[in-house]
Amino acid sequence: xxxxxxxxxxxxGDSTNVATDLLVEGEGTKTIxxxxxxxxxxxxxxxxxxxxxIIAVYIFIERFIAITKxxxxxxxxxxxxxxxxxxxxMETAIDLCKQNDNPLSRMIGKGVSRIGKPTxxxxxxxxxxxxxxxxxxxxxxxxxxTVAGAAPMIGFLGxxxxxxxxxxxxxxxxxxxxxxxxxxxxxxAMVTTVAGLIIGIIAYIAYNTLVSKVDKVxxxxxxxxxxxxxxxxxxx
Numbered sequence: 001x002x003x004x005x006x007x008x009x010x011x012x013g014d015s016t017n018v019a020t021d022l023l024v025e026g027e028g029t030k031t032i033x034x035x036x037x038x039x040x041x042x043x044x045x046x047x048x049x050x051x052x053x054i055i056a057v058y059i060f061i062e063r064f065i066a067i068t069k070x071x072x073x074x075x076x077x078x079x080x081x082x083x084x085x086x087x088x089x090m091e092t093a094i095d096l097c098k099q100n101d102n103p104l105s106r107m108i109g110k111g112v113s114r115i116g117k118p119t120x121x122x123x124x125x126x127x128x129x130x131x132x133x134x135x136x137x138x139x140x141x142x143x144x145x146t147v148a149g150a151a152p153m154i155g156f157l158g159x160x161x162x163x164x165x166x167x168x169x170x171x172x173x174x175x176x177x178x179x180x181x182x183x184x185x186x187x188x189a190m191v192t193t194v195a196g197l198i199i200g201i202i203a204y205i206a207y208n209t210l211v212s213k214v215d216k217v218x219x220x221x222x223x224x225x226x227x228x229x230x231x232x233x234x235x236x
Contacts, residue, residue: 045158045192049151053199056147059140060206067137067213070103071220078224081108082231090115103133103217104224111228119232126225133221137214141207148203155196162189 074080077100084093090112097109110129114122166186 045154045161046195048154049192049195049199052147052151052154052203056144056199056203056206059144060210063137063140063144063210064213067210067217069101070133070137071213071217073102073104073220074100077105078108078227081112081228085112085115085231103130103137104221106133107221107225108228111225111232115232119229122232123225123229126228130221130225134214134218137217141210141214144203144207144210148200148207151199151203152193152196155193155199158192158196159189162186162192165189 077096080096081093084090084096093112094109097105097112099105107126107129111122111126114125163186166189
């Protein structure tokens with residue numbers, strides 16, 4: 001019984017010493033600087049990732065502003081167009097459309113300029129203008145989606161290259177590789193994957209945010225065009 005107690009105390013004492021040594025080593029360990037990790041992660045991979053991140057940020061900001069501007073529509077715009085059409089003031093309705101710089105006003109302006117022609121032709125002309133406006137709003141979104149998919153793959157490529165270099169150094173080293181240098185090389189190789197994933201995730205969220213805003217504008221345009229066609233088909 002006493003022997004068991006002595007063994008337990010000995011093991012506990014050894015564990016305490018080990019824990020103390022770990023704490024002492026931890027105090028002398030160099031902290032990881034994010035900037036150093038990025039610089040040492042492989043400039044040949046980090047530079048393309050930096051370029052992709054700049055492209056993604058630019059596209060998101062530029063498209064966000066443009067789509068937000070396109071979604072701003074006067075509340076009484078359609079009501080005023082309806083009143084002008086009933087009063088036969090086509091030129092006034094067209095001038096109102098020109099005063100509003102947004103996709104809806106350009107669609108309706110095209111429709112008003114076609115009044116007097118068959119409804120199917122008016123509808124087709126409005127639809128063509130709508131497609132062109134949607135194309136303008138979606139400009140750059142494909143590039144943003146490409147960044148979201150390419151950035152993680154480029155980062156993973158950097159990791160694979162880094163791992164190959166590390167294992168090659170292990171193979172050609174006559175005296176072997178110290179575990180500290182090996183772990184440092186692997187850590188640097190993994191940095192590119194982390195950077196690629198961060199850029200890819202941000203670009204993916206930005207892409208879906210813009211797509212959602214475009215969808216809202218498209219629904220508004222479709223509803224307004226249907227209201228305009230219904231207005232033309234109402235009995236005089």
